[in-house]
Amino acid sequence: MSDIDIIKSYLTSHPDFPKKAGLILGIVFLDIFPILRNPVVFETLITHLVHHITSHTLALSPIKKVDVIVGLDARGFLFGPIVALRLGAAFVPVRKVGKLPGECVSATYIKEYGTDVFEMQAGAIQPNQNVVIIDDLMATGGSAKAAGELVAKQGGKTLEYLFVIELLFLKGAEKLDAPVYSIIQSDD
Ligand SMILES: O=P(O)(O)OC[C@H]1O[C@H](OP(=O)(O)OP(=O)(O)O)[C@H](O)[C@@H]1O
Ligand SMILES: Nc1ncnc2[nH]cnc12
Numbered sequence: 001m002s003d004i005d006i007i008k009s010y011l012t013s014h015p016d017f018p019k020k021a022g023l024i025l026g027i028v029f030l031d032i033f034p035i036l037r038n039p040v041v042f043e044t045l046i047t048h049l050v051h052h053i054t055s056h057t058l059a060l061s062p063i064k065k066v067d068v069i070v071g072l073d074a075r076g077f078l079f080g081p082i083v084a085l086r087l088g089a090a091f092v093p094v095r096k097v098g099k100l101p102g103e104c105v106s107a108t109y110i111k112e113y114g115t116d117v118f119e120m121q122a123g124a125i126q127p128n129q130n131v132v133i134i135d136d137l138m139a140t141g142g143s144a145k146a147a148g149e150l151v152a153k154q155g156g157k158t159l160e161y162l163f164v165i166e167l168l169f170l171k172g173a174e175k176l177d178a179p180v181y182s183i184i185q186s187d188d
Pocket of ligand 2: 027030
């Protein structure tokens with residue numbers, strides 16, 4: 001079994017969570033937490049993400065180092081800080097509004113099941129720093145797009161968006177201003 005097949009086999013799928021089917025289709029929720037319950041599989045996932053950045057993201061560009069990993073509230077916090085530590089990069093959180101102290105920059109976004117506001121602490125990213133944005137899943141791409149806007153507002157350069165899962169049918173990647181890499185793609 002490949003690393004990707006192992007990671008995929010630990011995902012679980014939950015129809016009608018957090019919304020039941022109504023006039024519009026219910027959400028099929030893909031749960032990444034079973035991956036974290038198995039340390040070998042969790043390690044496989046982290047190693048895969050780090051290897052992708054060092055062997056693809058950086059290898060294909062003149063840029064030699066990622067300065068900042070940005071992780072999205074809340075499930076991006078499960079992977080982002082570990083990847084940042086392994087790369088010797090900073091970790092910067094994007095949080096839902098009202099959770100971060102001090103001056104913040106903000107961006108409003110629409111996601112698969114509602115709207116929200118994201119914030120990042122002002123000065124957390126320095127102009128021209130190279131950034132990789134990480135989250136567990138991309139659905140509509142609204143959250144990732146807002147995170148990219150916050151990086152851009154601070155003068156950072158987003159090299160790539162990384163996800164464990166991408167819901168391809170929602171075409172989120174089309175909203176984003178940098179390449180997307182996802183370990184697992186779902187078509188339904
Ligand atoms: O591509 P989008 O349509 O924007 O949706 C993807 C986002 O939705 C989920 O987070 P959610 O907002 O449910 O928050 P949580 O991580 O706190 O559960 C997921 O973890 C992504 O961050
Ligand atoms: N279908 C889905 N499964 C898990 N997390 C999500 N976030 C947005 N859509 C999701």
